[in-house]
Amino acid sequence: MIIFEARNVSKQYGSTLALNNLSISVPKQSIYGLLGPNGAGKTTLIRIINQITGPDSGELLLEGRKLRQDDIYEIGYLPEERGLYKKMKVGEQALYFARLKGISKAEAMKRLRYWFKKLEMTDWWNKKVEELSKGMAQKVQFVTTVLHEPKLIILDEPFTGFDPVNASIIKNEILFLRDRGATILLSTHDMASVEELCDNITLIDHGMSMLEGKVDEIRRAWAGNEYSVTFEGNIRVPENGNFQILHTDNEDNKTTVKIKCLKDISTNEILSELMKSGNIIAFNPALPSMNDIFIRVVKSKSGMPVN
Amino acid sequence: MKVMSKISVIIEREYITRVRKKSFIIMTILAPVLLALFIVVPSLIMMNQDTEMKKIAVVEDGTDLFKNAIPNIKNTEFVYLGNVKLEEIKNNFEQAGYYGILYISPEVIHVPEAVQLISRKQPPILLLEHIENSLEKEIERQKLLSYKIENLDEIMKNVRTRVSVQTIKIDESGNVKETSTGVAMVLAYITSFVMYFLVFVFGAQVMRGVIEEKTSRVVEVIISSVKPIQLMMGKIIGLALVGLTQFLIWIILTFAIITAVKSALIPEQKITEAVQSIPQDIMSQNAAAAMQTTTVTTTEPVQASEFIKIFNSALNQPWGLIIFCFIYYFITGYLLYASVFAAVGSAVDNETDTQQFMLPITLPVILGLFVAMSTMQNPESSMAFWFSIIPFTSPIVMMARIPFGVPLWEIALSMFLMAVTFIIFVWMSAKIYRTGILMYGKKSSWKEIWKWLTYKG
Numbered sequence: 194m195i196i197f198e199a200r201n202v203s204k205q206y207g208s209t210l211a212l213n214n215l216s217i218s219v220p221k222q223s224i225y226g227l228l229g230p231n232g233a234g235k236t237t238l239i240r241i242i243n244q245i246t247g248p249d250s251g252e253l254l255l256e257g258r259k260l261r262q263d264d265i266y267e268i269g270y271l272p273e274e275r276g277l278y279k280k281m282k283v284g285e286q287a288l289y290f291a292r293l294k295g296i297s298k299a300e301a302m303k304r305l306r307y308w309f310k311k312l313e314m315t316d317w318w319n320k321k322v323e324e325l326s327k328g329m330a331q332k333v334q335f336v337t338t339v340l341h342e343p344k345l346i347i348l349d350e351p352f353t354g355f356d357p358v359n360a361s362i363i364k365n366e367i368l369f370l371r372d373r374g375a376t377i378l379l380s381t382h383d384m385a386s387v388e389e390l391c392d393n394i395t396l397i398d399h400g401m402s403m404l405e406g407k408v409d410e411i412r413r414a415w416a417g418n419e420y421s422v423t424f425e426g427n428i429r430v431p432e433n434g435n436f437q438i439l440h441t442d443n444e445d446n447k448t449t450v451k452i453k454c455l456k457d458i459s460t461n462e463i464l465s466e467l468m469k470s471g472n473i474i475a476f477n478p479a480l481p482s483m484n485d486i487f488i489r490v491v492k493s494k495s496g497m498p499v500n
Numbered sequence: 501m502k503v504m505s506k507i508s509v510i511i512e513r514e515y516i517t518r519v520r521k522k523s524f525i526i527m528t529i530l531a532p533v534l535l536a537l538f539i540v541v542p543s544l545i546m547m548n549q550d551t552e553m554k555k556i557a558v559v560e561d562g563t564d565l566f567k568n569a570i571p572n573i574k575n576t577e578f579v580y581l582g583n584v585k586l587e588e589i590k591n592n593f594e595q596a597g598y599y600g601i602l603y604i605s606p607e608v609i610h611v612p613e614a615v616q617l618i619s620r621k622q623p624p625i626l627l628l629e630h631i632e633n634s635l636e637k638e639i640e641r642q643k644l645l646s647y648k649i650e651n652l653d654e655i656m657k658n659v660r661t662r663v664s665v666q667t668i669k670i671d672e673s674g675n676v677k678e679t680s681t682g683v684a685m686v687l688a689y690i691t692s693f694v695m696y697f698l699v700f701v702f703g704a705q706v707m708r709g710v711i712e713e714k715t716s717r718v719v720e721v722i723i724s725s726v727k728p729i730q731l732m733m734g735k736i737i738g739l740a741l742v743g744l745t746q747f748l749i750w751i752i753l754t755f756a757i758i759t760a761v762k763s764a765l766i767p768e769q770k771i772t773e774a775v776q777s778i779p780q781d782i783m784s785q786n787a788a789a790a791m792q793t794t795t796v797t798t799t800e801p802v803q804a805s806e807f808i809k810i811f812n813s814a815l816n817q818p819w820g821l822i823i824f825c826f827i828y829y830f831i832t833g834y835l836l837y838a839s840v841f842a843a844v845g846s847a848v849d850n851e852t853d854t855q856q857f858m859l860p861i862t863l864p865v866i867l868g869l870f871v872a873m874s875t876m877q878n879p880e881s882s883m884a885f886w887f888s889i890i891p892f893t894s895p896i897v898m899m900a901r902i903p904f905g906v907p908l909w910e911i912a913l914s915m916f917l918m919a920v921t922f923i924i925f926v927w928m929s930a931k932i933y934r935t936g937i938l939m940y941g942k943k944s945s946w947k948e949i950w951k952w953l954t955y956k957g
Contacts, residue, residue, distance in 0.1 A: 243724040270724040276717030292509045293725040
């Protein structure tokens with residue numbers, strides 16, 4: 194089921210076209226990655242979803258119907274530029290944001306106690322934000338983002354500023370929130386976390402969608418005719434006219450080679466040729482990292498797999 | 501959740517965080533204390549001066565023209581030394597216990613400067629006035645005597661007259677009201693000053709608040725929960741309440757302190773004199789008390805009737821109209837300026853960048869205050885008329901004019917123009933604000949702001 198959909202959304206700022214006929218659809222209870230180089234239009238899209246600005250044209254649908262003004266209570270938003278009132282106390286501030294999202298004081302207090310305990314922030318309640326470190330303030334802001342239990346959580350670069358320990362705590366919370374039923378729209382440049390967390394992605398460049406789909410499928414598609422083959426023992430695999438060895442790795446009495454097919458032949462044929470060289474224990478398409486795909490898409494200005 | 505309850509959450513935050521600030525608490529308490537000191541200390545000093553008994557020797561070089569011509573006044577005794585020459589006492593009057601010597605030369609009848617007061621210290625101005633008045637009267641009397649008119653004393657009694665112009669305002673239907681220009685001036689001064697204070701000081705605070713939210717990037721989180729216009733209005737209203745709270749506390753505290761000091765230190769009779777030194781403006785409410793300034797020098801029964809007159813006049817002010825206009829001009833004027841301030845705050849990245857936009861805003865406010873001050877001298881001038889019609893200055897200038905009486909059509913026109921201008925400006929400011937708060941690092945200029953005004957949605 195699709196929880197959120199943007200259809201042919203365009204937005205122009207002066208002479209720059211920030212979004213050009215962009216469409217995305219986010220399945221319910223999934224983690225959706227919004228990728229793209231700086232200035233691609235991600236923040237504009239996020240602001241449009243948050244109704245901070247309106248699109249010039251196009252449609253936005255939440256749960257199949259048009260996005261309404263009071264749908265903002267169903268959305269939680271962590272902006273890239275974190276912002277808290279520096280002179281205000283942590284607890285008061287969290288309470289204030291919760292009340293702006295329409296939660297009663299008593300209910301907000303209950304939920305804040307739960308989250309502050311869970312993320313080990315209880316001591317911070319009476320501290321001013323300016324007394325906190327950047328990572329601590331980030332945690333506070335993360336809590337305020339999810340406190341009203343939104344259906345759709347939008348996180349813009351949620352991991353920057355966190356040490357590895359806290360980053361993994363936040364990753365676990367994101368997975369926890371998804372399992373509890375929320376849908377997460379994640380904008381990030383950290384491709385490792387995209388592979389780790391995201392079910393689907395859209396890659397935006399120049400306001401257009403360049404690449405869209407399930408992370409696994411994209412990686413498989415971009416694998417093209419490259420394979421990773423592991424043999425028993427330390428051996429040398431000879432090249433032939435059908436494939437080329439890109440890379441050989443001897444380790445733990447195993448040999449892993451990355452090959453690239455030069456002709457359009459079936460995997461069985463390659464396998465039978467490879468079997469001559471030794472005992473095969475693994476044969477996989479060589480999945481490119483999201484990082485590679487990102488760079489290749491942005492450089493080639495095309496979302497088609499190129500080899 | 502309803503729009504209003506969200507604005508009220510914002511108002512609550514703006515109000516509480518500001519009212520709890522140390523600087524607010526200090527200013528709120530300190531200002532009335534200083535004000536009270538400013539009022540009480542001079543009167544205490546005056547009292548202390550008065551307790552010193554002065555003896556002044558009156559010397560005439562034996563002509564005996566002005567024997568007992570100068571009556572004693574409080575704390576000052578005039579001792580007539582008929583047989584003493586000036587030279588004899590000139591250098592030793594202090595040892596003899598005199599504050600000074602008043603030397604009256606016989607030529608005084610023709611030469612006004614032929615009187616000298618010799619003393620070690622600078623004599624108080626009131627003492628000099630008393631001497632001059634007494635001598636003038638005595639010389640007049642002696643000159644009249646030289647005409648040898650019969651029953652002169654009786655004639656003089658009959659002739660003595662006192663005039664006090666009673667100002668009566670009459671409206672078209674012929675209703676007559678006693679008024680006092682003094683009361684009108686005090687009222688005009690207070691209302692226009694409060695207006696200026698609230699509009700300017702708290703309008704500027706709105707701007708600072710907007711800049712704070714923009715630079716700390718809180719604004720993006722908030723406007724994902726509320727509309728920018730709600731945030732802007734919440735801030736503007738919250739600050740208006742802070743301003744009104746502060747003003748109210750100032751008035752109450754000032755009165756409390758003055759009343760306490762008055763009852764503790766100053767005996768009843770002297771308070772009327774002390775009041776003289778009060779700058780009329782501040783001690784607002786009690787217009788009647790401040791107005792005694794004009795009456796202190798007159799005699800007792802006159803003072804009482806004067807008091808009643810002022811009291812009547814204060815009652816006769818068109819209070820309903822004044823209060824209505826004050827509320828109307830305060831709301832529209834404050835909203836107009838505060839929203840423009842908010843727009844400026846949203847357009848810049850930090851406070852130093854506000855310079856280029858500040859002058860066009862502060863100019864009309866300051867101009868308004870100047871015109872309001874001169875309006876009190878001449879409420880009918882065409883300058884007063886135009887500045888009370890033109891929005892931007894009308895809230896301040898019109899409030900200064902109303903106590904003197906303004907034709908209803910002028911008020912209606914001024915209010916109408918104000919309403920139109922305020923709606924246009926709040927609308928434009930909201931548009932600039934909405935775009936400006938999310939713009940970073942762009943050099944904001946008038947041209948850029950004009951572009952923001954034309955953005956859609």
